[in-house]
Amino acid sequence: MKKIKRKIALYLSKLTSKKVDEIYLSISKPKGGQADLCSTISFLLAKERKTQPAQIAKELEAQLKGKIKELDIKAEGPYLNFYFNKNFFTSLLKKGWKFSKKKKTIMVEYPSVNPNKPWHVGHLRNALLGDSIANLYSFYGFNVLKLDYIDDLGLQIAQSFWGFKNLAADFKAYKNKFDHFVGIQYVQVAKKFQEKEVEEQVRQILKQMEQGIQPTSSQVKEFVYKVLKEQYKTAYNFNIFHNLIVFESDIISSIFKDGVEKIKSSSILKFQPTGQNANCWVIDLSSEKDFANLTQPQKVVIRSDGTATYIAKDIAFQLWKFGLLEDKFFYKEFDCQPNKEIVFMTCSSGKKMKFPAAAIVVNVIGTEQTYLQKIIRFCLSEMGYKKQAKNYIHLSYEHVTLADKKFSGREGSWIAQNGQLGYSADELLDECIKVALSNIKKELSIEKREEVAKAVAINAIKFWFLKTSPNQKIIFDFSRALSLNGDSGPYLLYSFVRAKNILKKAELKPKLFSDYEFNNFEKEFLAQAAFFEEILEHCIKNFEIHPLCSYSLELAEKFNRFYDNCPVLQSDTKTMQMRLYIVDFYCKLIESIFNIIGFVVVEEM
């Protein structure tokens, strides 16, 4: 698409006073679908030529006609419209797309859930966003590393650990999963925490965790590991995989010191001998326009007792990602994932590994942390890492909420109540599988039907979350999430299944004929397919996935129309082979998209 647009722009620039780039920008796909491509250059020229735009369009049409062999050109009103022709379509079908391998590494961090609860539907949104962005970049040729950051030193963990040690376990967790068990118990702990005595005990645990005092420290690590294992079962069920898990405790014990030295040695960090923040190391934000009118323009990085705030830890971690700190982590295997890839984790003693430095860092974090993320980017920039600051991406998303309240671990609002369904990712998936199962064709074996139902359910949920823009708040509604019709994952999957079916039944091989006359259904489908690269690059540039979702819906819709109106197997040999080629082309294209948005691909449903 870029090529053909550039070609148009080149020709037009020769005919007019306008530069190629300016003309290139004037070319786009008309939203009303009046043509395949359209240039609004006539409007730009109308002023200087003092002529009607329609007149100019007509002149350009006459001068351009027949010059570009892939396009038919027509002036329609003031618009210069372009229509893809036979040459364009056969070339598209023949070449498809190839994306070159890039040398750059991108690190994507998600979902970084506290290890004291199961994933609820909000965490799932985070994970799906991160995973699809990682797939997108990987498809485009980047080297991708998927990270998960686990805060194993927080107050919440100390609380949950206290509960695990001191409270009776007389309740049943969903499917006996330990993460659910801990999550439910946390509601009790949060209440108990109001008692002074309990709070003191929890604080004591927290202190021991931070200072690595045994046996508490090891016991907490064991506890965290157990919860994490269960959380990862959920991830695997959704086909979400990682490369590396980084624990906060390991950051503290390895790279953190170097990180702080690095920040201190840059001029941004200042020691405050007196005043409100006496004996703290702070960053002064007051000079920055972005941080105008803060109630507190000084941000504390090192507390007066010498310990570090979240900001310091995070900067150290981000510096490590960009390869700006010596890698003092030790690593070992956490698990071999169902995709056969090993996910590693940091640890206090293990082996040394070498991960490539990131050129781009993407962190999927809720929108409420925008301010903090801005500070971190500001610090990177002020420390002299301008390029890294620019490539430090906070992929922010709005939260998934309930109609009347927010999800709260403390209140346990994600937990099933009075026999009602809860809002954990596990329950959502199980429920969706039930709905999917009742729709699957009966001829399949029981095992096959269960496998397919799971795939349909995963795809339905993923698509439902990913199709809306991340800064749109999602009010969670089971009936919508479980929908299998309309603008949905199953709609896409169904079009693929039908296409595959044709290919399976065909007795002839697909074949491309360069003299084939395309009908309108074929043309409309192929014209839509032609924009794949453009959409993909738009998503890459903006770290977005939802435009690819709406694109794939339109593509499937065009294919379905073709399917309904253009018989393949009943046609004459040439038409059949050519249409088989088109069907095969669709299968490959939509399968690429499936891989990006993280669908589980099945060929029957």
Place this chain on the structure above:
RNA sequence: GGGCCUGUAGCUCAACUUGGAUAGAGCGUCUGGCUUCGGACCAGAAGGUUGCGGGUUCAAAUCCUGCCAGGCCCGCCA
């Protein structure tokens, strides 16, 4: 006080970064289509003051500006 995000059909959303033709989908409502490659589909109808006002422009949902409504944030918590 300031910053970020949101406001589009009855409902859920897309299009805004890059201004362009009749503002697109799905759900719901109504009408039609299986002796035909799988009906989880297709064809059609109804449904809009793009929160409100002003400005820029040949052209504004889109850019600028002033309001209104809702959410989030501005800690020696993370």
